[in-house]
Amino acid sequence: MFACLYIPDFSVQASLLPDPAERRTVLSRSPIAILDGPANLPRVFAANPAARRAGIRTGMTKLQAEICSGIELRKRSLDEEKLAHATLLECAAMFSPRVESSCPGVAILDLAGTEKLFCRPQKSPTRGALQKDWRQTDIWTRAVQIIVAKVSEAGVNVRIATAINPDTALLAARGFSQNTIVPAGREASYLAALPVEILPLSPEMLDTLGNWGIRTFQSLAALPEVAIVERLGQQGLYLQKLTRCEIARPLIPVESQAEFAESFEFDDPIETLESIFFILNRLLHQLCFRLLSISQAASALRLAVGLNVRQIHRGKNHTPIENAIEEETVEHEWKLPIPTQDKNLLFGLVRLHLEKTTFSAPIRFLRIAATAVKPRLAQGNLFAPPSPEPEKLEITQERIRGVVGDLDAEGVACVGSPRLLDTHKPGSFSLDRFAPSSETYSYEQKVLPRPASTPGSEQPSVSHAPGPTIALRIFRPPFETAVEFDGQKPHFVRLWSRHRRVLAASGPWSTSGNWWNVSAWAREEWDVALKMPAGVGFYRIYHDRLGRQWYVEGVFD
Amino acid sequence: MRAALLKAQIEKSLPSAFTAFRRQDQGSIPTGIPQIDQVVQGVPLHSLTEICGSSLASSGKTSVLVSLLAHATREHYCALVDASDAFDPTSGHAAGVSFSRLLWVRCGKNRVKLPPLEQAFKVADILLQSSGFGLIAIDLSGIPERIVRRVPLSSWFRFSRVIERQPAALVFIEQEPHATSCAGLVLRVASAARDWSSHPSQLSPDGVCNEPARFSGNLLMQWNLNVEVVRGRQKKPPGSERTGFSLTPQWV
Numbered sequence: 174m175f176a177c178l179y180i181p182d183f184s185v186q187a188s189l190l191p192d193p194a195e196r197r198t199v200l201s202r203s204p205i206a207i208l209d210g211p212a213n214l215p216r217v218f219a220a221n222p223a224a225r226r227a228g229i230r231t232g233m234t235k236l237q238a239e240i241c242s243g244i245e246l247r248k249r250s251l252d253e254e255k256l257a258h259a260t261l262l263e264c265a266a267m268f269s270p271r272v273e274s275s276c277p278g279v280a281i282l283d284l285a286g287t288e289k290l291f292c293r294p295q296k297s298p299t300r301g302a303l304q305k306d307w308r309q310t311d312i313w314t315r316a317v318q319i320i321v322a323k324v325s326e327a328g329v330n331v332r333i334a335t336a337i338n339p340d341t342a343l344l345a346a347r348g349f350s351q352n353t354i355v356p357a358g359r360e361a362s363y364l365a366a367l368p369v370e371i372l373p374l375s376p377e378m379l380d381t382l383g384n385w386g387i388r389t390f391q392s393l394a395a396l397p398e399v400a401i402v403e404r405l406g407q408q409g410l411y412l413q414k415l416t417r418c419e420i421a422r423p424l425i426p427v428e429s430q431a432e433f434a435e436s437f438e439f440d441d442p443i444e445t446l447e448s449i450f451f452i453l454n455r456l457l458h459q460l461c462f463r464l465l466s467i468s469q470a471a472s473a474l475r476l477a478v479g480l481n482v483r484q485i486h487r488g489k490n491h492t493p494i495e496n497a498i499e500e501e502t503v504e505h506e507w508k509l510p511i512p513t514q515d516k517n518l519l520f521g522l523v524r525l526h527l528e529k530t531t532f533s534a535p536i537r538f539l540r541i542a543a544t545a546v547k548p549r550l551a552q553g554n555l556f557a558p559p560s561p562e563p564e565k566l567e568i569t570q571e572r573i574r575g576v577v578g579d580l581d582a583e584g585v586a587c588v589g590s591p592r593l594l595d596t597h598k599p600g601s602f603s604l605d606r607f608a609p610s611s612e613t614y615s616y617e618q619k620v621l622p623r624p625a626s627t628p629g630s631e632q633p634s635v636s637h638a639p640g641p642t643i644a645l646r647i648f649r650p651p652f653e654t655a656v657e658f659d660g661q662k663p664h665f666v667r668l669w670s671r672h673r674r675v676l677a678a679s680g681p682w683s684t685s686g687n688w689w690n691v692s693a694w695a696r697e698e699w700d701v702a703l704k705m706p707a708g709v710g711f712y713r714i715y716h717d718r719l720g721r722q723w724y725v726e727g728v729f730d
Numbered sequence: 731m732r733a734a735l736l737k738a739q740i741e742k743s744l745p746s747a748f749t750a751f752r753r754q755d756q757g758s759i760p761t762g763i764p765q766i767d768q769v770v771q772g773v774p775l776h777s778l779t780e781i782c783g784s785s786l787a788s789s790g791k792t793s794v795l796v797s798l799l800a801h802a803t804r805e806h807y808c809a810l811v812d813a814s815d816a817f818d819p820t821s822g823h824a825a826g827v828s829f830s831r832l833l834w835v836r837c838g839k840n841r842v843k844l845p846p847l848e849q850a851f852k853v854a855d856i857l858l859q860s861s862g863f864g865l866i867a868i869d870l871s872g873i874p875e876r877i878v879r880r881v882p883l884s885s886w887f888r889f890s891r892v893i894e895r896q897p898a899a900l901v902f903i904e905q906e907p908h909a910t911s912c913a914g915l916v917l918r919v920a921s922a923a924r925d926w927s928s929h930p931s932q933l934s935p936d937g938v939c940n941e942p943a944r945f946s947g948n949l950l951m952q953w954n955l956n957v958e959v960v961r962g963r964q965k966k967p968p969g970s971e972r973t974g975f976s977l978t979p980q981w982v
Contacts, residue, residue, distance in 0.1 A: 558831075559897075560807045561862025569860040570833075576852045578840020587836045591819040591829050602819040607833045609807060609862075641763045643953055643977045644796040644821040646872070649839075669786070679950060700950065702943075708787035708921050711950070727818065729953075730783070730792040730871075 174284045174313065175424070176335045178265055178324065179346035180257065183278030184219035187257035188247045190328050191437060191455070197328060200245065204229065206238050209249040218249050252436050254278075256459075257329060262427060263463050264324045268316075271426040273339065279346075281339045283424050284316060291316040310354060317352050327462070336360060341418045347371045360418035365391035372412050378405065390416035433471075434542035435460050442481040442535030446527055449536060453523055454516075456541050461516040464545055470512030471543035476523055478503045479538040500537065503530075510563040510608040511549050518564045519543075522571055529575040560609035570607065597686050598694055599726070600647060643729050645713060651724040654714060656699075663701055666714060668725060673703040673710075685718075695719050700729070759806070759865055759899050762797035762825075765975040766957055770915060773798060773865075777914030778890045779901045782960075785871050790919045790955040792816075793977050795867055795903050796825045802899075803828035806864020809857050811835045813850035814872025824980040833863070847873050851885065858892045858900070869903040878908060886912040907960060916961040922954035922974060953977045 180186050184207045189197045204224035208215035217233040227241045238246060254277055261280050265272040268290060271283040292312045317333045324331045334345035336355035341364065345353045348367035355363050367390045369382055381404075387393050394416040401409040414420045435456040443449055464470060480501045507522055523541070561569065570588055577587045589604030657665040657672075665672045680699035687693045695718040703710045711729035716722070740747050758772035766772075773779050783789025799822065802808050808831060810817060815836045822829070835853050838846030850868055857866050870878055890912035893900040902909065907916045944952040958972050 558805055558807065558864070559862060561860055565860055566862070569856055572856050573835055573853050576844065576856070577835060577837050577849050581836065581839035587839050589834065590832055591817075591822065591834050593819055593823055599820070600818075604834065604836075609831075641793060641797040641975070641977050642821070642825050643790075643950075643979050644793040644825065645818040646792050646816040647818045649815045677950075702950075705787040707784040708789075710786060711788045711953070727816075728785075729788050730785075730790065 174335055174337065175339045175342045176282050176284050176313075176316065176320065176333055177275075177339070177342035177346040178261060178280045178282070178320065178331045178333055179343070180261060180278035180329055180331055182219060182221050183257065184249055184254060185221045186329055187254040187278075188250060190253060190257050190260070193455075194328060201330075204241060204244040206233075206244055206246050207249050208235055208238075208246055215248070250438065252438065256435065259433075260327050260329055260459075260463065261324065261331070263466050264320075264327050264329070267323060267466050268320060271424055273424045274427045275339075275343060279343065281342060281424065283426075284313070284335065287316070288312050291319055310356075313354050317354065321352065327466075336418070338418065338421050339424055340415055340420050340422070344371060344415065361390075361394060361416070364416070364418065365389065365394070369393055369412075369416075372415060374412065378408070378412075381405070433460055433463050433469075433545055434540060436538060436540035438479075438538040439536065442537050444535045449527065449539065450520075450524060452539060453527075453541070454520055456539065457516050457519050457523070460541060460543055461514050461519070464514050464543065467545075468548070469545035470514045470548035471519065472509055472512045472546040473544040474507045474509065474519055474522065475542045475544075476505050476526070477540040477542075478532065478536055479540070480532055480534040481537045482534045501534065503532065505530075507567070508606065510567060510606075512546050513564060514548060515564060518568065521568045525568070525571040525575055557609075563609060566607070566609065597684060599684070599696075599698075643711075645727045646730045647727040648725060651715075651726045654723045654725050656714065656716075656723045663699055663714070666701060666703055666712070666725075668703060668710075668712070673705065675701045676704055676709060677702040681716075693719065698726075756897070759798065759802045761794060762801040763794065763975050765973045766794070766917070769957075769973050770917070770959055770962055773899045773901060774914050775864075775897055775899050776894050777899065778886070778893055778909055778912055779899060779915040779917070780907045780909055780913045781901060781903050781917045781919060782905060782907050783871070783919040785905050788921060788953075790921070790953070790957075790977060791871060791903055792821075792869075793825075794917070794919055794957075795869065795901070796822055796827065798865070798901065799832065799867065800826040800828075802865040803831040806898075807831045807833070807862060808865040808867065809833040809835065809863045811837065811850045811853045811857070811866070811868040813837045813846045813868065813870050815839055816869065816872050821980065833857075845877075847877055847881070851881070854889070854900075858889070858896065861896055861898075863898055865899050865901065867901045867903065871903045871905055875905045878904060879906075881908060883910065883912070886910070890914075913961055916959070918958040918960050920956055920958075922956050950979055953979075 185205050188205070188207060189200055192200065201221065202223060204227045205221050206217045206224050206229050207219040209218035210216045215235045217229060217231055217235075217238050219231065220229040224241070224244060227244065229238055229241055229244065235246065238244060258274070258277050261278065262272055262274055265280040265282045269282040269284060269287055273281040275281055292315065313335045317335065320333055321331060332346050332349075332352060334342045334349065334353040334355060336342035336345055337357050337360065341355055341360050344364060344367065345355050348364065348371050369387060369389065370379065374382070382388075382393070387396070393413055396413065398410060398413065401413055405412075411420070437452050437456060439452075460471070480503060482499045482501045505526055513519065573588050579587060581587055585602075586604035588607070590607045592603050592605050594601040594603060655667040656663045662678045663675045666675060667673070678699055678701045680701075681697040682699075683695075683697050685693075685695035688695075697716045697718060699714050699716075701712050701714060703712055713726045713729070715724055715726055717724060737748060757775045759775065760767045760772040781791050781794055783791035799808055799810065810832060812835060815838060817834060819829070822832075837849040837853065844852070847870065850870060854866060854868050857863060886909040889900060890909065907913065907918070909916075943950055943954060954974060954976050956972055956974050
């Protein structure tokens with residue numbers, strides 16, 4: 174058995190989907206028409222029943238449509254239609270793993286083997302035994318009710334038809350104005366009264382059939398096959414088989430999506446964040462609902478913000494001669510430490526990012542996409558040390574980035590876990606994303622000594638030192654200095670605007686690298702003990718042999 | 731008799747009004763330097779700790795911090811708020827810091843309008859709100875003393891009250907102590923001797939323990955330091971206790 178989920182007035186319903194539920198209910202009762210076509214001459218592309226009752230017809234110009242009092246004219250949005258269709262497919266996927274996306278606004282699902290989803294055993298009031306003798310018609314009637322209710326929760330009104338083959342279900346859903354269960358074995362007679370316009374006909378073929386006086390399925394089905402092939406070719410035979418409900422084709426299921434996206438385009442560019450947060454909240458609500466509906470969670474989140482950049486070209490006298498508007502997109506991505514379906518967490522991340530970002534132009538559209546993966550089912554390691562909650566930690570790090578910034582002048586992150594780079598160049602490090610892992614320290618790791626891992630290697634970043642070691646405090650960036658030599662050793666070093674006497678010096682330690690490219694470096698290091706007012710300072714100084722300049726790198730402290 | 735009656739009456743409306751608040755000993759994190767751990771039993775949890783030392787002369791406060799991080803990251807997730815971006819990952823790696831459990835926040839590196847000290851305090855606030863870190867270290871020793879001195883006492887008091895309710899240690903690295911009575915432990919670290927210039931002979935090899943450092947040829951082999959417990963959990967009113975310890979370079 175197959176069920177066809179059909180969205181009547183698809184473009185109108187798609188345009189209403191981003192609206193809140195209450196407003197959607199009110200709007201669906203008032204006349205709405207969707208305009209499409211060139212900007213200078215848009216025409217009515219679709220209309221809802223209220224608009225049709227008010228006299229709106231497809232193909233009317235905008236001026237003609239505006240004559241109708243109380244009509245709301247909306248521009249057709251392909252993004253909204255994609256969103257509505259994706260919502261439909263996701264709702265269908267909640268009931269069957271085999272869903273076909275036939276055309277926009279239509280989904281066909283295979284209901285074979287899903288009976289137990291819809292017929293729950295009930296206690297018989299008289300005998301006290303489980304009532305299991307559900308009739309097939311009852312099952313599909315209940316299935317239709319449940320599916321309609323679920324899809325309505327997502328904000329879409331659908332019409333459903335069930336039939337023994339997918340094409341019959343599709344034709345019944347299109348042809349009848351209410352939910353239909355086509356009885357098995359009587360499909361052709363059940364659809365006999367439907368008009369031929371709902372068949373996938375070309376305009377020429379529809380004209381031909383009209384000229385022959387063929388108006389309904391029954392009259393087309395009654396024609397001789399050979400005569401149809403002679404006159405209309407194989408396409409005609411295919412249409413006749415459709416009217417006879419004789420086409421049994423396999424369903425072509427859609428593959429599950431790896432990415433879920435929601436977008437919203439503003440009618441006018443927006444300059445205030447409050448309006449954007451309002452829309453973002455709704456987009457994330459829809460995104461999380463879709464993820465929840467298929468038991469998935471977001472492992473990464475991508476935000477794209479479209480800006481309306483105004484380009485003013487000036488003439489010779491510096492007078493503006495052209496005022497062009499260009500689209501510019503700013504993107505940001507979050508890789509979440511654990512997959513989440515929490516709307517508030519995702520909204521918090523996006524809000525904190527937007528609050529600290531300054532956009533150069535008003536915002537035209539928002540697009541938010543999530544990579545869907547299976548949610549985390551296992552609990553954390555019982556033997557791992559107490560760690561910040563991963564969801565909370567992500568917000569914490571985003572807040573910290575809002576205070577200290579994302580990157581420094583050299584492009585290194587300001588917040589994260591340090592990692593030494595696989596190079597001999599001193600002071601080379603990067604910051605990775607800080608995410609608590611489930612690693613634990615075993616007895617051997619805690620107690621037994623082990624060799625220190627080399628910088629940048631894949632070994633765990635823990636080494637064992639025999640005892641407390643001297644740490645270096647780095648001056649970033651290193652500051653320039655002047656060094657006076659007494660023979661082979663430094664005698665005076667200029668530090669904090671004064672000459673400091675060198676009490677002891679160790680060096681030179683020569684290192685170099687990257688001589689084969691532009692980032693070449695070569696230096697001679699000295700560790701010096703300097704006489705300071707507060708005592709003795711051990712400093713590391715070095716001579717940049719390429720730049721011929723002395724620097725103070727840090728102090729041993 | 732009358733005093734006892736009054737006490738009973740007051741305690742009837744204000745229970746335990748005359749009971750002295752005794753802070754429970756709720757664990758500590760060892761610094762990894764046996765001499766310090768013997769004296770103060772490590773850095774206390776639920777408490778604010780200050781480790782002070784000169785910033786121009788080498789005092790050893792950063793080495794104590796790195797050693798503390800190395801031991802703390804074995805059992806806890808730690809955060810280092812680096813107000814002057816002075817942490818050296820190579821030194822941390824050599825000391826045994828587990829980088830995967832360390833959140834390093836580098837302040838003052840981005841073109842953010844806030845000054846580094848304010849950034850560090852704001853980040854410390856955020857970290858304290860987000861529980862889960864066993865040690866939160868804030869390195870202010872690169873900030874000029876005259877600026878840190880302006881931090882109002884209410885800030886230190888707030889930190890002290892917040893950390894009291896968390897199973898974490900809050901450690902400040904500074905040039906001078908500022909938290910006064912808000913700090914549960916104050917350590918002052920300094921080189922073992924200040925008068926090197928007057929005793930250049932002490933730079934010669936084969937020095938003894940009370941020498942500031944021990945050299946082998948040109949190489950520094952050992953650096954001797956003193957730590958003074960300015961304020962401790964066991965001592966009220968504050969007393970002073972000194973002990974010495976040695977640090978070795980990474981190459982030894």
